[in-house]
Each structure stands twice: as structure tokens, then as C-alpha cells.
Amino acid sequence: MTSGKSRRGPxxxxxxxxxxxxxxxxxxxxxVIALQKQRAGDSQRDGAMKAARQLALDFTTYxxxxxxxxxxxxxxDSTGQFKQEFQAGTDSVKAEVLTNKATxxxxxKEAAVVSNDKDSAQVLVIVNAVVTNTASTQGVExxxxxxxxxxxxxxxxxxxxLQVVG
Numbered sequence: 001m002t003s004g005k006s007r008r009g010p011x012x013x014x015x016x017x018x019x020x021x022x023x024x025x026x027x028x029x030x031x032v033i034a035l036q037k038q039r040a041g042d043s044q045r046d047g048a049m050k051a052a053r054q055l056a057l058d059f060t061t062y063x064x065x066x067x068x069x070x071x072x073x074x075x076x077d078s079t080g081q082f083k084q085e086f087q088a089g090t091d092s093v094k095a096e097v098l099t100n101k102a103t104x105x106x107x108x109k110e111a112a113v114v115s116n117d118k119d120s121a122q123v124l125v126i127v128n129a130v131v132t133n134t135a136s137t138q139g140v141e142x143x144x145x146x147x148x149x150x151x152x153x154x155x156x157x158x159x160x161x162l163q164v165v166g
Contacts, residue, residue, distance in 0.1 A: 044116060044118055045116050047152075048121035048150045048152070048157050049121075049123055050157075051156075051159070052111060052125055052148040052150055053111045053125060055074065055078070055148060055162070056106070056108055056111075056162075060106030060129040061104060061105055061129070062097065064097045064098050067094050067097050067098065068094075075090075077158055079151060079159070079160050082159055082161050100133040101132075101134050102131065102132065103132045104130070104131045104132075109128055110124075110125070110126040111125045111126070112124050114147075119151060120149070120160075121149075121157070122148070122149055122150070123148045127143070127144045127146060128141060129141070130142075144166075146162060149161035
């Protein structure tokens, strides 16, 4: 005759293994979800930084011969108050650029995301630019530290504010 204890042993073992399996599956699922969130956050962060780097480059690169196209690149990747202010100043800056036959060739040296969430980011960018004009035909190197406030519009990052901070 079989005792009750000997029948319960395999049953308890099966139950314990089932509980461990459920816990392991839950842990794995939570880990996968956390990893996906981290990747999405990294992707948003990378997207904002890439867009900020490009805008900083476009902002510091222009040629008096191609001013309209150069200004359009900045406007196309801008929004809000920055876009309005840039648009409002374009004609007077164009006049100066043309009169002085000015060029600027930007080169992004560093960029870092200071803060971000899914729809906004603040990015600092360091740009070196060689500027030429009628007074300085050999060119003068300038270093810009630019803070950009980025906002996401659907899947595209736009510059909402740009400040030269140093």
C-alpha cells in the first residue's frame, strides 16, 4: 500500500517547478520590456542629437552665393519662435552676407544631449567654423557653443530654440 506522503512528493515538486517557471517567464518578460523601453529611449535621444548636430552645422555653414538655399535648410528643420525669428532676420542677414561676400564652413566637434523625453530634448553642440569675408579673405576660425531645444513632430526632430552660449 502506498502512503499519502509518497504521492504528495512528486506533486509538490511539480507544483514548485511550475511556480519557478512562471516566475522565470515573468522575469524574462519584464526584462524584455525594460530593454525595449531603453532602446526606444536611446533611439529618441540619438534622433534628437543627430537633428541638433545637423541644424548646428547648417546654421554655421553658408555662402553668399547660395544664401537662399542655406537659409532654407535651417528653416526647414525649425519650428516655433526660433523659426519665426530666423525668418524675420533672414533678409537683413542676407544683405550683410552678400555685401561682405561672406562664407562660413562649420564643423561639428562635439554634441551631447543634456536632457530628453519622448517629445523634446536639449542638446549642446560645439562647432568650429572658418569665416571669410571681404575684410578677412584668409578666414578666421570661430568656436561656437550652441544650445538647441529640440521638439519631435511625428518622427522628425525640429529646432524650437537656438542660443549661442559661448
